[in-house]
Amino acid sequence: MQIGNVTLAGRMVLAPMAGVTDRAFRQICREHGAALTVTEMVSAKALTYGDKKTPGLLALAQDEHPAAAQIFGHEPETMAEGAKIARAVSGCDIIDINMGCPAPKIANNGDGSALMRDPTLAARVIEAVARAVDVPVTVKFRKGWDEKSVNCVAFACMAEQAGAAAIAVHGRTRAQQYSGTADWDAIRAVKQVVSIPVIANGDVAVPEDAVRILEHTGADAVMVGRGALGDPWIFERANALLETGVCPPLPPFAERIDTAVRQIELAAAQKGERVAMLEARRHVNWYLKGQSGLKAFKMRICALERLEQLYPLAEEIKRAAGC
CATH class of the missing domain: 3.20.20.70 (Aldolase class I)
Structure with missing residues (x-):
């Protein structure tokens, strides 16, 4: 175009x-x-x-x-x-x-x-x-x-x-x-x-x-x-x-969560950790949409303040999803 x-x-x-x-x-x-x-x-x-x-x-x-x-x-x-x-x-x-x-x-x-x-x-x-x-x-x-x-x-x-x-x-x-x-x-x-x-x-x-x-x-x-x-x-x-004419499936959930983490890392490098983590609260939750059994993590995501808190939480989310 x-x-x-x-x-x-x-x-x-x-x-x-x-x-x-x-x-x-x-x-x-x-x-x-x-x-x-x-x-x-x-x-x-x-x-x-x-x-x-x-x-x-x-x-x-x-x-x-x-x-x-x-x-x-x-x-x-x-x-x-x-x-x-x-x-x-x-x-x-x-x-x-x-x-x-x-x-x-x-x-x-x-x-x-x-x-x-x-x-x-x-x-x-x-x-x-x-x-x-x-x-x-x-x-x-x-x-x-x-x-x-x-x-x-x-x-x-x-x-x-x-x-x-x-x-x-x-x-x-x-x-x-x-x-x-x-x-x-x-x-x-x-x-x-x-x-x-x-x-x-x-x-x-x-x-x-x-x-x-x-x-x-x-x-x-x-x-x-x-x-x-x-x-x-x-x-x-x-x-x-x-x-x-063929639509490939979404990537595995673990890869999607890794992408969410990478997005927040990029944001932190660009605008600072404090702002990036505030915005991560909704971005990371968006990556969870359509995935059942993870409701309990949403409030924990909304409490994130530092990148170092995101990494273990992401791994816990993947385990809870059976990844």
């Missing part, structure tokens, strides 16, 4: 998720078949104001290319300046504009999915960013604000005309947040009216879903969000299913 002058080696993309898709998790997903990764969304305004913490969210892993840096905001000039800073700080191959985040603290400020209510302003933002950077610009948005204002088809046409090199469409409205069912028909309708690549997003929980959403929508690629939590193998398994 081609996004502007950027070539993707596959059709599986890791969605940006605030507080989740840090450099460590993205690295693990790349190793297991994600063809494109996207940073956590960062505020263009924070970048232009020189916020010290924000640039760290844009740091890419070694050899993490192609990769996109995602920014949010609604002021064209600020977004353009923020995009230039994000490109310089990260060395990213693509700038992605978030026009889909449903979180009240984002949308209530006119950012994220709020831009779907003002396509004229959204167009100005895309045009400004596209002029400001020397890499392709992509846009992620939703089906619409709510069921009474479904405008993803017109919004997609606007994005293409404004200079977007590709678009990612989440098949839910802002009002739905992440509840209910994603409307794949809406994504298919978008694909039928634009000539730029379309990345389908929503309700891809297992590899078979990736095949189904591509077949249903005709999209060029699939973006996986929550389906990758604790399961970075969804990318390589979906790749195999798409290429051969």
Whole structure:
């Protein structure tokens, strides 16, 4: 798949998720078949104001290319300046504009999915960013604000005309947040009216879903969000299913736990042990999903404070699972 002058080696993309898709998790997903990764969304305004913490969210892993840096905001000039800073700080191959985040603290400020209510302003933002950077610009948005204002088809046409090199469409409205069912028909309708690549997003929980959403929508690629939590193998398994028609099984549980430990080690090296261990509490628990008989470990995982506590606990979890 081609996004502007950027070539993707596959059709599986890791969605940006605030507080989740840090450099460590993205690295693990790349190793297991994600063809494109996207940073956590960062505020263009924070970048232009020189916020010290924000640039760290844009740091890419070694050899993490192609990769996109995602920014949010609604002021064209600020977004353009923020995009230039994000490109310089990260060395990213693509700038992605978030026009889909449903979180009240984002949308209530006119950012994220709020831009779907003002396509004229959204167009100005895309045009400004596209002029400001020397890499392709992509846009992620939703089906619409709510069921009474479904405008993803017109919004997609606007994005293409404004200079977007590709678009990612989440098949839910802002009002739905992440509840209910994603409307794949809406994504298919978008694909039928634009000539730029379309990345389908929503309700891809297992590899078979990736095949189904591509077949249903005709999209060029699939973006996986929550389906990758604790399961970075969804990318390589979906790749195999798409290429051969056969979906390989998940690796043994012991290997999955070892991967969880490695992810936390990477995070500790990148952001410090204290922060990494706080975040490990949910990441490690995600790796336990679908495995019965381990409920008693969840509270112990949530009490982790140091890496040295993780190693014996991981071995105990493997023994309890019969590994």
